[in-house]
Amino acid sequence: xxxxxxxxxxxxxxxxxxxxxxxxxxxxxxxxxxxxxxxxxxxxxxxxxxxxxxxxxxxxxxxxxxxxxxxxxxxxxxxxxxxxxxxxxxxxxxxxxxxxxxxxxxxxxxxxxxxxxxxxxxxxxxxxxxxxxxxxxxxxxxxxxxxxxxxxxxxxxxxxxxxxxxxxxxxxxxxxxxxxxxxxxxxxxxxxxxxxxxxxxxxxxxxxxxxxxxx
Numbered sequence: 363x364x365x366x367x368x369x370x371x372x373x374x375x376x377x378x379x380x381x382x383x384x385x386x387x388x389x390x391x392x393x394x395x396x397x398x399x400x401x402x403x404x405x406x407x408x409x410x411x412x413x414x415x416x417x418x419x420x421x422x423x424x425x426x427x428x429x430x431x432x433x434x435x436x437x438x439x440x441x442x443x444x445x446x447x448x449x450x451x452x453x454x455x456x457x458x459x460x461x462x463x464x465x466x467x468x469x470x471x472x473x474x475x476x477x478x479x480x481x482x483x484x485x486x487x488x489x490x491x492x493x494x495x496x497x498x499x500x501x502x503x504x505x506x507x508x509x510x511x512x513x514x515x516x517x518x519x520x521x522x523x524x525x526x527x528x529x530x531x532x533x534x535x536x537x538x539x540x541x542x543x544x545x546x547x548x549x550x551x552x553x554x555x556x557x558x559x560x561x562x563x564x565x566x567x568x569x570x571x572x573x574x575x576x577x
Contacts, residue, residue, distance in 0.1 A: 363409055363430075368398040373417040375399060376571050377444070379434075381425030381452070382471070382514065383507040385500040393570035396420075403506065404430045405513045413439045421447045422574055423529075425540075425562070426514055428452030429462075432528060433521040441528065448574055449532040451562050453541060453549060454525045457518045461545045471511060475504045486540055487563040496566060529553065533577055535560030 366386035374396035380389070384402045396418075399411060407430060413419065421444050423431040431447075432454035455461040463471070474482045479499055488497050534546055536556040547554055555577045557564045568574060 363401045363405075363407060364403045365409065365411065366400040366402070367411075368394065368400070370395060370397050372396045373415070375413070375416040375419045377401075377419055377421045378571075379421070379423040379427030379431045381427055382510060383474070383500055383502060384424070385502055387501050388498050389565065390498075391496075392565065392568065395572070398571070401427070401430075402500075403502070403510055404517065405506075405510050407434055407517070409434075419444045420575065422450055422571070423448070423452065424450040425452040426456055428529070429454050429456035429514070429518065429525070432525050433517065446531075446575055447529050449529040449550075450574070451534050451538055451541065451564060453546065454527055454529075455522075455549075457515060460542060461549055462541070464542070467540055468511075472508065474507070483563075487561055488566065489535075489537060489559060489561045490566075493563070493566045497563075531555065531577065533557060533564065533574065535562055535564045538562045 372395065376394055376396050376398045378398060378400045380400060380402045386400050389400065404426065421431065428449045429452065453461045457463055459465065483497055484494065488494055530553065532546065532550040532554045534543065534554065534556055536558055538561055540562045557567050560567055
């Protein structure tokens, strides 16, 4: 994994497992009073970071990050010490035909490149004119994103038996069409909350990370 650290000299940490194809550039508009460790590119799940200084840690995982977090080995850090754990627009069973990405959606993801990325965003990620005006693509290459998707599929095959549903709450855009919303209602039950009139990328509806914990 790659990491991007925002140092606020805080005793609290927000641990953010982002989605497939993401980088830190997409989330620069979000404010935080705590330190933020933003993780992306799941070509591997290696992480070198010292969590010991923090008195409080909250976790959010977005899209493919919901799966990556569910199999991540925190080594000497006890995940039970994390105060709140929120899944955003994703499911731990990422490549399950029902709960995760359908085979058709996987084909669509593999087809995304520099020339059709805007079309993909308009069809699946964003909805309003305001979102279209402010949307930021990651700065990663097509090759990087394809490699990551291949690695995620391999991680899923080799770790399916280790997947854990660790989340206290899940938040989805009510018009998300990347994941099956009916399946998410079945999986998350009363933990599931919706952002109205939103597709897969709900981050245009918030100004700071704290808002996610106020649902």
